[in-house]
Ligand code: IMP
């Protein structure tokens with residue numbers, strides 16, 4: 001592997017805690033996922049959809065490990081503000097460019113928490129009559145799962161921690177970290193409490 005860039009300035013930040021998934025482990029898992037997808041989608045008409053922004057780094061690495069001809073598309077969604085994040089109502093801020101009717105769709109997500117975002121997306125895309133829809137997520141945090149969704153490909157399972165890096169953000173920052181870190185709960189305790197209160201409502 002090419003030498004890792006030392007990201008000392010950011011990682012010495014007051015906000016970041018311990019590494020939860022180191023970069024070399026992420027790369028290993030992403031390669032395995034890509035190989036599985038390669039086997040499963042042989043001779044299929046595949047479109048891989050990246051959910052912006054969080055999944056973008058995972059997506060970029062993953063597709064390099066998929067040894068098949070396929071097309072890619074991007075979708076951007078945002079929940080209606082922090083408070084309503086548990087409502088499952090999301091706004092599509094950038095829709096797909098391609099028509100997905102009759103195609104085999106693989107949605108690539110960074111992390112699935114309550115599952116509400118994804119269940120909205122699946123419902124929205126199903127109306128367009130694709131042949132199949134499956135989900136590939138880097139992280140599955142099922143402790144707060146509300147929506148009953150089938151996730152075919154999972155990189156890592158995670159408990160309560162809120163994590164950043166490798167595409168995942170905290171207030172839109174830290175997406176550029178090569179490893180995935182937990183947040184230091186003492187420095188951002190208020191935010192975490194607010195998040196938990198919102199998610200447990
Ligand atoms: P859900 O609708 O509750 O499943 O929320 C999933 C979305 O919330 C993900 O696609 C992320 O954008 C965001 N999210 C949830 N947990 C985390 C985290 O630990 N770090 C960064 N983003 C997160």
Ligand code: MG
Nearest residue numbers: 054055110111
């Ligand atoms: Mg996301």
